[in-house]
Amino acid sequence: MREKLIEKGLLLVAFSAVVMIFLIAYLIFREGVPLVAKVGVWNFIASTHWAPSRGNFGILPMIVGSLEVTVLAVIIGATLGLSCAMFLAEFAPRWSVRILKPMIELLAGIPSVVYGFIGVVVLIPLIRRSLGGPGFSVLASAIILGIMILPTVIAISLDALNAVPPLYKEGSLALGATRWQTLYRVQLPAARSGIIAAFILGMGRAIGETMAVIMVAGNALTMPTSLLQPVRTLTSNIALEMGYASGDHQAALFATGMVLFVIIAILNTIALVIARPRT
Amino acid sequence: MLTHLSFRGLARLLFTAVLLLPLGCGRASKTAITLAGSTSVEPFAERLAELYMRAHPDAKISVQGGGSSAGIRAVTSRICAIGMSSRELTPEEKGLVEIPIAHDAIALIVNVRNPVRRLTMEQARDVFAGRIRNWQKLGGPNRRITAITREEGSGTRASFEEKVMVAGTAKDKNGKTNPAAFAPDALVQDSNGAVREIVAADPDAIGYISAGLIDERVAAILLGGIAPTEATIRTGRYPVVRQFLFLTNGEATGTAKAFIDYVLSDSGQTALVEEGLTRIR
Numbered sequence: 001m002r003e004k005l006i007e008k009g010l011l012l013v014a015f016s017a018v019v020m021i022f023l024i025a026y027l028i029f030r031e032g033v034p035l036v037a038k039v040g041v042w043n044f045i046a047s048t049h050w051a052p053s054r055g056n057f058g059i060l061p062m063i064v065g066s067l068e069v070t071v072l073a074v075i076i077g078a079t080l081g082l083s084c085a086m087f088l089a090e091f092a093p094r095w096s097v098r099i100l101k102p103m104i105e106l107l108a109g110i111p112s113v114v115y116g117f118i119g120v121v122v123l124i125p126l127i128r129r130s131l132g133g134p135g136f137s138v139l140a141s142a143i144i145l146g147i148m149i150l151p152t153v154i155a156i157s158l159d160a161l162n163a164v165p166p167l168y169k170e171g172s173l174a175l176g177a178t179r180w181q182t183l184y185r186v187q188l189p190a191a192r193s194g195i196i197a198a199f200i201l202g203m204g205r206a207i208g209e210t211m212a213v214i215m216v217a218g219n220a221l222t223m224p225t226s227l228l229q230p231v232r233t234l235t236s237n238i239a240l241e242m243g244y245a246s247g248d249h250q251a252a253l254f255a256t257g258m259v260l261f262v263i264i265a266i267l268n269t270i271a272l273v274i275a276r277p278r279t
Numbered sequence: 280m281l282t283h284l285s286f287r288g289l290a291r292l293l294f295t296a297v298l299l300l301p302l303g304c305g306r307a308s309k310t311a312i313t314l315a316g317s318t319s320v321e322p323f324a325e326r327l328a329e330l331y332m333r334a335h336p337d338a339k340i341s342v343q344g345g346g347s348s349a350g351i352r353a354v355t356s357r358i359c360a361i362g363m364s365s366r367e368l369t370p371e372e373k374g375l376v377e378i379p380i381a382h383d384a385i386a387l388i389v390n391v392r393n394p395v396r397r398l399t400m401e402q403a404r405d406v407f408a409g410r411i412r413n414w415q416k417l418g419g420p421n422r423r424i425t426a427i428t429r430e431e432g433s434g435t436r437a438s439f440e441e442k443v444m445v446a447g448t449a450k451d452k453n454g455k456t457n458p459a460a461f462a463p464d465a466l467v468q469d470s471n472g473a474v475r476e477i478v479a480a481d482p483d484a485i486g487y488i489s490a491g492l493i494d495e496r497v498a499a500i501l502l503g504g505i506a507p508t509e510a511t512i513r514t515g516r517y518p519v520v521r522q523f524l525f526l527t528n529g530e531a532t533g534t535a536k537a538f539i540d541y542v543l544s545d546s547g548q549t550a551l552v553e554e555g556l557t558r559i560r
Contacts, residue, residue, distance in 0.1 A: 120476070134425040136477075220464045240430040241431050
């Protein structure tokens, strides 16, 4: 009897999270859909002109901006993160793993506003002086985000590498392969699905990050055609203008959230499919 | 109720909940009031509240941001005693008691290393509309201009738009002047402070902030030959001036009235001047 009660209780709690997601989705779509219907789907996602007070609701530059920043961030984060995970899994002496792993986990605990602040104080002037432009740019956002997703990428790909059965490694080494050959040709392919899942989860974090990006992206409304140009992402658009928005403007911000929701849902679905253990 | 849970409704709900918190703790007295609204007015109101509470230890005044529109809604629905606004009320919002507490000029600022110190209104408009893109055209070095504006909906941006971006524009047939649009590649920041920090760090940058927040790392531009000083702001000669408003729903009473009286008193006004605003009386 008591067993059942606890079981049902847990079920209820577990479902509350699901209910929450549906509630959020419902709220976003209910506010956003009427506006998209009013201005037209195509006008909303394919127009480059955003001026809510004048009735222009085009978010294409922000969609492009979000994707551009995210892809670059994942390239940076994936390269650094996977290298780090490979080192930790195979080459690092045990004492250094004991130091490095907690440090990387600490990186995940730093609030995003701190990353943004460091970006403004250190990275922006550096880019402005050495590469030109205002400094607030696609590049700055991508570098900051690339660093921010490192803990996610490292932790998950390290788990994936560690989950490769030791038999694979031993067999490869017994056949005369070097440690690098074994890692590159045997362990990495075996851990492939986990590593790709790590990249995609990192991508989800990058595309959803707001505070740090607002601080370093410059938030201009142009189509970002150069890495040194300022850019506005979907999340920054919502957070920047939410405070004062009302009426159609507010609905347009919800609609921006809708687009973001769909993009993230697609990314997560891909991650789920890839990370599913093969049967 | 649930079906009408809009964002604004939720925000209001949370807002109310936050306001009710101190009641739950049993610390509330008849003398506790809340101010809410414009983030431009907020720091000044906080300072005034601090000074007032020092003189009246039994009073409890809390100051919250949220933006002019949120403040107007809050005072209209009596969620807070005093609303703060840095913009004029729209016709639909009229009906509240408006108490101007100070003048605030919006100053154009550049980096101290930038030699350009004078702009006409038309030049200022063209810089932010993206028609002038190099400092050389304004008598400065041959470098690209980095213009920084505020986010859509900001009170500071609205004032700047209606005073500067309409410069030299003729009225249309409905008697309305249509402001020039901000250049889409202008940087957008969401606070006076952020704009000032960028201008302080970047010799090519230009932005606009409350004149009260100018510090030694940035230089104010003479707009049409006029510097934003107390005299030019009070007399209205400086062209970009707005009023900071306190709003009440009906005549203020109790602590709210006492606080407003203090703000308009000589010591309250002096405190505002010390913080960089210009006295209203």
